[in-house]
Amino acid sequence: MDELKAYKAHLHEIGKLDSALALLAWDQRTYLPRKGQETRAEAIGKLTKLSFQMATSPRLGRLLDGLGARDGLSDEDRASLRVVGKDYRRRKAIPARVVERFAIARSKSETAWERAREASDFKAFLPHLEEMVDFSRRFADYYGYKESPYDALIEDYEPGMTARELRTIIRPLREDLVPFIRHLTAEGRRPDTDVLSGHFPVEAQRDLALRALRAIGYDFDAGRLDTSVHPFTIAIGPGDARVTTRFLDALVLSNLFSSLHEGGHALYDQGIPEALRWSGLDQAASFGIHESQSRMWENSVGRSRTFWVFFQPILAEVFPQFRSVSPETLFRAANVVEPSLIRVEADEVTYSLHIMLRFEIEEGLINGTTKARDLPDLWREAMREYLGVVPKTDAEGVLQDVHWSTGYFGYFPSYMLGNLYGAQIYAKAKEEIPGLEEGFARGEFAPLLRFLREKVHQHGRMYEPKDLVRRATGEEPDSSHFVRYVKEKYGGVYGLR
Numbered sequence: 377m378d379e380l381k382a383y384k385a386h387l388h389e390i391g392k393l394d395s396a397l398a399l400l401a402w403d404q405r406t407y408l409p410r411k412g413q414e415t416r417a418e419a420i421g422k423l424t425k426l427s428f429q430m431a432t433s434p435r436l437g438r439l440l441d442g443l444g445a446r447d448g449l450s451d452e453d454r455a456s457l458r459v460v461g462k463d464y465r466r467r468k469a470i471p472a473r474v475v476e477r478f479a480i481a482r483s484k485s486e487t488a489w490e491r492a493r494e495a496s497d498f499k500a501f502l503p504h505l506e507e508m509v510d511f512s513r514r515f516a517d518y519y520g521y522k523e524s525p526y527d528a529l530i531e532d533y534e535p536g537m538t539a540r541e542l543r544t545i546i547r548p549l550r551e552d553l554v555p556f557i558r559h560l561t562a563e564g565r566r567p568d569t570d571v572l573s574g575h576f577p578v579e580a581q582r583d584l585a586l587r588a589l590r591a592i593g594y595d596f597d598a599g600r601l602d603t604s605v606h607p608f609t610i611a612i613g614p615g616d617a618r619v620t621t622r623f624l625d626a627l628v629l630s631n632l633f634s635s636l637h638e639g640g641h642a643l644y645d646q647g648i649p650e651a652l653r654w655s656g657l658d659q660a661a662s663f664g665i666h667e668s669q670s671r672m673w674e675n676s677v678g679r680s681r682t683f684w685v686f687f688q689p690i691l692a693e694v695f696p697q698f699r700s701v702s703p704e705t706l707f708r709a710a711n712v713v714e715p716s717l718i719r720v721e722a723d724e725v726t727y728s729l730h731i732m733l734r735f736e737i738e739e740g741l742i743n744g745t746t747k748a749r750d751l752p753d754l755w756r757e758a759m760r761e762y763l764g765v766v767p768k769t770d771a772e773g774v775l776q777d778v779h780w781s782t783g784y785f786g787y788f789p790s791y792m793l794g795n796l797y798g799a800q801i802y803a804k805a806k807e808e809i810p811g812l813e814e815g816f817a818r819g820e821f822a823p824l825l826r827f828l829r830e831k832v833h834q835h836g837r838m839y840e841p842k843d844l845v846r847r848a849t850g851e852e853p854d855s856s857h858f859v860r861y862v863k864e865k866y867g868g869v870y871g872l873r
Contacts, residue, residue, distance in 0.1 A: 379446070380453065383439040386430070387460065388654040393427040395613035402610050402618060404483070406602045417483035424479035425472055432468045440464060452657065455838045460656040466531075469518040478511050482782050489781030490605055496771035498752050501781070506748045508783040509741050516742065526742045529786030533663040534793060535840045539739055542789050545796075545855060546732050552859045556866075557725060560713050564870025567708035571701050576628040584628070584694045585621055585635035588687070592673055593825045594619070594639045598646050606778045607634045607720070609641035609670075614653045617645035628695065629710060630721060633674050640673030641666055643825060647833030661832075662841040663787060667794020668801060669828065675724045676802045676861075677816065677824070681707045685817035711869045715763035717772045724795070725862050726763060731792040733758040734777075738785050797845055799858035801831065804849040 397420060404416055430436070440461050443449070449457075485504035492501035516525035527538045585601060597615075604620035611617045619638035624630045644666055652658045660666035677683055684703040691706070692698040698706070713723050719730040737754055740746030746754065755774040756766050767773030779787050805827045806812050815823060831848040838844075845853045 379439055379442050380449070383436075383443055384654065386433075386436055386439065387456075387656055390427055390430045391613070391654040393423055393430065397423050397427065398610055398612045402612065404486075405604050405606075405608065406620060410487075413483070413487045417480050417487075420483050421476045421480035425476040428467060428470075428475045429472050432464065432472070436460075436464060437468075452651065452655065452838070456655045456657055459837050463656065466519055469520070470515060474511075474514070478783065481507050481511065485781045485783070486778065489775065489778060493605070493771050493775040496769040496775065498770040498775060501775065502749060505751075505780055508780060509748055509785070512742060512783055512785045513744075524739075524743065526739045526786060529742065530789065531786075533784075533787050533790050535662055536842060537664075537789065537793070542735060546735070546792075549728060549792075549796075549855055549859070550732060553725065553728060553862075556863060557713060557715070560725075560866060560870050560872070564866075564872050566714075567712050567869060568705070569709045569712055571698075571705055572629060572709050573626070574628070574695070574697055575625060576695060578623045578625070580694050581623045581628060581631045584691065585631055587690050587694075588632055588635050588678075589619070589639045591686075591690075591819060592636065592639055592643065592677070592821045594642055595646055599642055601635070607638050609638045609645065611645040611659075614650070614658075617642040627721075628691075633678055633710075634720070636678040637670045637674040640670035643673070643828070644669045644833055647825075647829045648836050649834050652836045652838075655836075657836040657838055659837050661835065661837055661839055661844045662793075663790035664793030664797055665832065665841050665844060667790050668796075668798035669794075669832065671724070671794050672798040672802050672828075676798065677821065679707075679710050679724070680813060680816060682813045682816040683707075684710070686819045708869055711866065713866055713870070715765050717759070717765055717767050718776055720776075725866055728792045728795055729762045731788050733762050734788040735792075738780070738788060742785055793841075796855045796858045797841070797853060799861045800845060800849050800851075800854060801828075803857045803861070804831075 400416065400420055400423070404413070404420075408416055440457060443453075443457055444461070481504070485501075485508055488504045489501055492498065512529060513525060516528040519528040519531070521528040524539045530537050530539065530542075582601070589601065590596070599617045599619060602618065602620045603622060605622065607619075607621045609617065609619045619635070619642050621631050621634045621638060644660055648658050681704070684707040688698065688701070688703040688706055692701070711723070713725045715726050715729075716722050719727070719734075722730050733755075737746060737751065737758065741748060751774045752770055759773070760766050779785075805824055809823050809827060812823060815821075832844065835844060835847075839847065842853055
């Protein structure tokens with residue numbers, strides 16, 4: 377068999393295993409009975425080991441070396457060799473036995489987190505957290521790094537990013553946001569949110585979520601909506617990108633914005649072209665770029681004034697108590713800036729502050745300057761410093777996020793970067809698509825989706841995140857777009873301009 381065909385066939389075999397693993401993970405977080413967790417962890421561990429062995433096999437190494445010296449390859453094939461080769465070298469650094477043990481420990485850790493969060497019992501989760509931190513430190517040592525072990529972990533989520541560069545982004549962003557938030561809350565007119573009070577049955581909320589997802593272009597022939605403790609999107613494989621949400625009886629907009637957010641992720645997965653499938657390029661350029669899509673649909677679109685001109689009649693049809701509530705009132709109620717305890721419920725202005733404190737805590741965990749047992753106290757102190765609110769329980773504090781239970785250290789900064797990338801890409805979309813936001817009032821979201829398909833989705837992992845943003849917008853990644861966006865929008869909402 378020709379080397380290139382053999383290479384693609386090898387990647388396809390890895391992709392089949394990874395698709396099965398994704399399906400097992402989805403089931404574990406949605407429908408798996410508790411008594412099945414132990415067996416599921418073992419099954420995940422075994423398949424993870426098999427996938428890992430194929431992704432680090434000597435055969436794949438020989439194919440990478442042979443093709444790397446070949447002329448006449450397409451741009452896509454060259455990009456595949458670059459991306460797969462980088463992943464190969466990182467994975468090759470970790471023994472397969474360690475990968476299997478980690479997969480089993482991670483599966484058990486996530487289950488322990490769910491139970492600890494339900495009971496608001498950090499001590500019950502602590503041994504699992506310490507194990508995840510230990511694995512992550514070992515992985516950083518296996519990968520190697522120049523300055524900080526945290527840098528070795530960030531690379532999995534945001535290629536090319538370092539802790540040092542993150543600090544240079546965070547410092548000016550914090551200097552802009554903190555005074556602006558104080559200005560809004562001290563001198564602005566807070567929107568009335570009383571119109572959002574009420575009891576909202578789950579089945580009706582689910583209907584609302586389905587309508588919102590259909591409106592923005594989510595293809596239900598290539599996905600589905602389910603319920604989970606922590607909303608997520610997962611690509612099972614080509615033609616199967618699933619989303620989950622959660623339903624809170626008294627918070628109707630929580631489900632709506634969660635669904636738009638996860639729908640944004642899924643639109644990206646559904647937009648990866650068939651030509652990139654099973655090539656190592658059939659994923660997002662980075663977690664930050666992926667987050668840029670979800671935050672854009674949730675906030676730039678879903679929290680826009682014109683979106684509510686379109687969506688108010690739909691909301692009123694599902695929940696008749698909103699028939700007399702104007703789109704403007706709903707728009708303003710959806711855009712309250714208020715320091716809060718829960719990251720996924722945070723407004724788009726204070727959201728980045730949640731990420732900043734998580735970055736600082738987890739960097740300390742990986743560098744060894746922070747002990748896992750001290751996290752509840754450190755969390756409360758950081759929340760007091762950054763947001764001026766303090767959690768009363770572990771469930772609304774250090775246990776609120778799933779990420780550390782799965783060993784996802786280095787992931788959180790991508791959420792903040794997603795805000796910044798998303799604002800910059802959206803500004804370019806407004807520039808290139810006349811009447812973009814006016815079209816939202818008529819339910820016309822396809823022009824934005826077409827723009828994102830062309831500028832972002834179709835490229836998969838062809839380019840690293842900074843390069844992709846540069847190609848999409850014509851300029852280097854720049855946080856000023858996000859700062860300008862929130863100041864203009866919320867200055868108007870709060871009557872300060």
